Amino acid sequence: MYVAVRHAGPVPFLERAEAWLLEREAEHNLILSLAYGRVASGAPEDDSFFATIESEARVVGCAIRTPPHKVLVTDLPPESASTLAEFLSSVYEEIPAVLGPFRAAEAVATAWVAERGGGWRPGMEQRIYRLDSVTPPPGVPGTLREASMDDLELALDWGLGFERDVGMRLAIDRAVIERWIERGSLFIWEDGEPKSITVAQSPTPHGVRVGYVYTPPESRGRGYASACVAAVSQRMLDSGSSYCVLYTDLSNPTSNAIYQRLGYYPIADVRDVDLIPGGVS
Numbered sequence: 001m002y003v004a005v006r007h008a009g010p011v012p013f014l015e016r017a018e019a020w021l022l023e024r025e026a027e028h029n030l031i032l033s034l035a036y037g038r039v040a041s042g043a044p045e046d047d048s049f050f051a052t053i054e055s056e057a058r059v060v061g062c063a064i065r066t067p068p069h070k071v072l073v074t075d076l077p078p079e080s081a082s083t084l085a086e087f088l089s090s091v092y093e094e095i096p097a098v099l100g101p102f103r104a105a106e107a108v109a110t111a112w113v114a115e116r117g118g119g120w121r122p123g124m125e126q127r128i129y130r131l132d133s134v135t136p137p138p139g140v141p142g143t144l145r146e147a148s149m150d151d152l153e154l155a156l157d158w159g160l161g162f163e164r165d166v167g168m169r170l171a172i173d174r175a176v177i178e179r180w181i182e183r184g185s186l187f188i189w190e191d192g193e194p195k196s197i198t199v200a201q202s203p204t205p206h207g208v209r210v211g212y213v214y215t216p217p218e219s220r221g222r223g224y225a226s227a228c229v230a231a232v233s234q235r236m237l238d239s240g241s242s243y244c245v246l247y248t249d250l251s252n253p254t255s256n257a258i259y260q261r262l263g264y265y266p267i268a269d270v271r272d273v274d275l276i277p278g279g280v281s
């Protein structure tokens with residue numbers, strides 16, 4: 001018997017779920033960091049969804065949503081998916097997608113369709129990597145630096161380039177980039193001029209997530225992205241993180257190979273499952 005328990009915001013959610021999530025902290029970086037970020041911001045509660053899936057008073061899974069974004073789920077018993085979907089359906093008329101481990105995401109999407117109709121289709125497949133020590137690429141010219149407000153327009157342009165490359169809208173707008181710069185989270189690899197960019201954000205007790213890696217087409221094939229990610233990862237370890245986490249698109253074998261050469265190793269696979277109102281499953 002499974003029950004979905006909705007918590008009245010990130011604080012009670014973490015009180016109930018944090019210990020369970022921290023058992024696989026690196027894998028759960030996204031959910032943990034979103035909850036921590038909501039607590040730190042002190043923003044008033046809206047229609048966000050923070051829930052645990054429980055059996056016999058034990059947490060067996062988690063799900064969160066910060067509208068208008070997709071639902072994020074951890075691994076969970078497939079037979080609990082209908083309980084979660086029924087609860088989600090009582091809160092939202094529509095959701096755009098579910099992201100989580102393949103089996104869990106598809107089970108929740110299937111149960112949502114049974115509740116609401118429509119259909120679903122597989123979306124982007126991603127691999128979560130972890131790094132504990134860095135193997136820097138040899139012979140790449142240039143140096144790493146923190147981005148400044150002078151880099152804002154460049155970062156905006158390259159953010160759009162990153163979105164084009166991954167084929168989805170990620171809301172990398174001016175306000176987001178300003179926050180990254182103010183927090184010292186945005187980094188640029190420079191070889192005479194900016195060549196590559198990446199972000200280190202979303203800290204959890206022992207780790208931090210590296211992402212949004214972008215090199216413009218005219219500067220690719222020279223190792224700039226590898227050097228940038230390696231240097232940022234090393235800086236995070238030197239600053240007190242025990243490890244770094246990174247998500248990759250599984251359909252891009254080049255980037256997956258690059259990150260593994262730097263010391264990243266796979267820990268989990270996740271999938272977007274896109275929901276189609278009125279479609280066919």
